[in-house]
Amino acid sequence: MISEILLRARQYESENEYLADKHRPEFHATGTIGWINDPNGFSVYKGEYHLFYQYHPYSTQWGPMHWGHMKTKDFIKWERLPVAIAPDCDYDKDGCYSGSAIELPDGRQLLMYTGVVKETHEDGSVEEFQHQCIAIGDGINYEKIDNNPVLDIKDIPDGGDIHDFRDPKIWKDGEDYYAVIGNRACDGSGSIPMYTSKDGILWSYVKTIDTCNNRYGSMWECPDFFELDNKQILVVSPMDMEAEGLEFHGGHGVVVIGGLYDKQNHDFKREWVQACDYGIDFYAPQTLLALDGRRIMIGWMRNWETTNLRPDNCPIFGSMTIPRELTVIENRLYINPVKEIEKYRNNLVHYENVEVKEPIQLNGISGRIFDMTVSVTSETQDDYSFFRMVLGKDEKHGASIIYRPKENTVTFDRTLASKRFDTLNCRSFYVNNHDGKIKLRIIMDKDSIELFVNDGEAVATFLIYNDISADGIEFEADKKVYIDVAHYTFDF
Ligand code: FRU
Numbered sequence: 016m017i018s019e020i021l022l023r024a025r026q027y028e029s030e031n032e033y034l035a036d037k038h039r040p041e042f043h044a045t046g047t048i049g050w051i052n053d054p055n056g057f058s059v060y061k062g063e064y065h066l067f068y069q070y071h072p073y074s075t076q077w078g079p080m081h082w083g084h085m086k087t088k089d090f091i092k093w094e095r096l097p098v099a100i101a102p103d104c105d106y107d108k109d110g111c112y113s114g115s116a117i118e119l120p121d122g123r124q125l126l127m128y129t130g131v132v133k134e135t136h137e138d139g140s141v142e143e144f145q146h147q148c149i150a151i152g153d154g155i156n157y158e159k160i161d162n163n164p165v166l167d168i169k170d171i172p173d174g175g176d177i178h179d180f181r182d183p184k185i186w187k188d189g190e191d192y193y194a195v196i197g198n199r200a201c202d203g204s205g206s207i208p209m210y211t212s213k214d215g216i217l218w219s220y221v222k223t224i225d226t227c228n229n230r231y232g233s234m235w236e237c238p239d240f241f242e243l244d245n246k247q248i249l250v251v252s253p254m255d256m257e258a259e260g261l262e263f264h265g266g267h268g269v270v271v272i273g274g275l276y277d278k279q280n281h282d283f284k285r286e287w288v289q290a291c292d293y294g295i296d297f298y299a300p301q302t303l304l305a306l307d308g309r310r311i312m313i314g315w316m317r318n319w320e321t322t323n324l325r326p327d328n329c330p331i332f333g334s335m336t337i338p339r340e341l342t343v344i345e346n347r348l349y350i351n352p353v354k355e356i357e358k359y360r361n362n363l364v365h366y367e368n369v370e371v372k373e374p375i376q377l378n379g380i381s382g383r384i385f386d387m388t389v390s391v392t393s394e395t396q397d398d399y400s401f402f403r404m405v406l407g408k409d410e411k412h413g414a415s416i417i418y419r420p421k422e423n424t425v426t427f428d429r430t431l432a433s434k435r436f437d438t439l440n441c442r443s444f445y446v447n448n449h450d451g452k453i454k455l456r457i458i459m460d461k462d463s464i465e466l467f468v469n470d471g472e473a474v475a476t477f478l479i480y481n482d483i484s485a486d487g488i489e490f491e492a493d494k495k496v497y498i499d500v501a502h503y504t505f506d507f
Contacts, residue, residue, distance in 0.1 A: 052068070363501060
């Protein structure tokens with residue numbers, strides 16, 4: 016049955032979709048209209064890749080959460096589908112928060128999400144309760160099941176916080192379903208309880224697979240847990256992260272915890288911890304196992320720290336990153352854009368061994384929608400102190416990406432490509448020094464810049480807010496360096 020609330024949302028989006036079109040990124044997934052945040056239910060269904068998202072169609076601000084819906088065959092071209100679920104039951108009346116999806120053996124699709132209920136007390140204070148719910152459907156329409164909620168306060172392990180219990184990520188191993196969920200332990204910081212089920216409907220607690228102990232932020236949102244290249248990866252999105260040097264940045268971050276997993280005893284042992292993305296505009300990613308065995312991640316290309324930063328008069332807020340392929344190499348997660356983007360690339364402009372010192376621009380190297388790789392070398396490793404590239408450049412504006420080989424850092428700075436008011440604009444991170452060489456691949460789609468360093472060693476995602484007509488690209492160094500540039504535009 017399609018409720019009035021869902022019907023209204025579907026009608027609203029089909030009547031207003033056109034408003035968003037001229038503001039849409041060219042090839043990044045966006046909501047139909049209004050606000051989006053986290054990717055949800057990123058999964059395979061009937062041979063296609065489905066993506067749901069936290070969605071408030073009626074305005075460009077966060078509001079009672081629905082799940083928007085789209086699908087793709089190749090991670091680049093998205094087909095819009097009608098809103099999947101709406102906050103229309105007593106157990107989710109204040110929002111259908113983040114969750115995940117899986118195909119059932121009988122061919123139906125199961126969505127597992129967090130239902131939210133807010134209770135207002137006599138003194139006016141509001142208490143929020145979160146519990147896990149199920150909706151099952153055919154890839155377009157979903158029925159919420161009678162047993163909802165399937166996990167609630169009584170299923171939270173001892174000491175776990177009863178208000179923060181959200182964002183289930185489901186998977187199947189053999190005959191059994193599992194889900195990890197974000198919760199807070201009694202010290203107020205994150206913990207990840209795991210649950211199991213035989214049918215995806217009746218769930219029981221197994222074990223808490225990891226806890227924050229106040230080291231990486233406070234509440235851990237949006238967990239994901241998967242095997243990759245003989246390692247086990249836990250991804251969490253901590254709130255209130257405290258920076259540790261340049262490795263993690265403050266605020267809302269995304270942390271990758273790599274290790275080994277003993278499936279029999281459900282013991283997860285950490286081996287390393289790294290930041291997932293060193294940029295500003297990245298949060299709450301989710302992964303799927305693609306049909307060809309690749310582990311693909313997609314993230315919200317925004318962050319709660321900077322939601323006030325937005326283009327003027329734009330009827331949509333939020334988009335997703337380009338889907339990214341993950342691999343583990345020597346206890347580090349490497350992250351690269353999906354290879355499918357390459358089949359849309361065209362118009363290669365290629366330069367080799369161009370000498371750079373004073374600021375220069377190169378013929379044919381410009382734009383706001385491109386895939387460009389710049390490889391920098393110098394005669395000897397300590398020849399130069401910085402190499403700078405400016406993107407989205409006009410006379411007054413531009414976003415800089417600066418490599419400092421002596422410090423082994425990359426910095427990006429959007430101060431001159433942001434809004435007039437002071438805001439979070441710069442970040443730096445460490446990269447490995449390959450004899451003073453560096454490879455910078457940039458995927459730009461109008462306002463977004465995704466920077467992949469040294470074939471996925473580090474990634475930084477950030478948006479810029481200057482006029483789209485500022486499309487210059489400039490290179491500069493303090494001493495002589497040589498660059499190779501491969502610049503493609505796209506045919507979609
Ligand atoms: C993360 C998050 C989730 C929650 C959702 C609500 O960005 O806060 O924990 O489910 O957003 O929209």
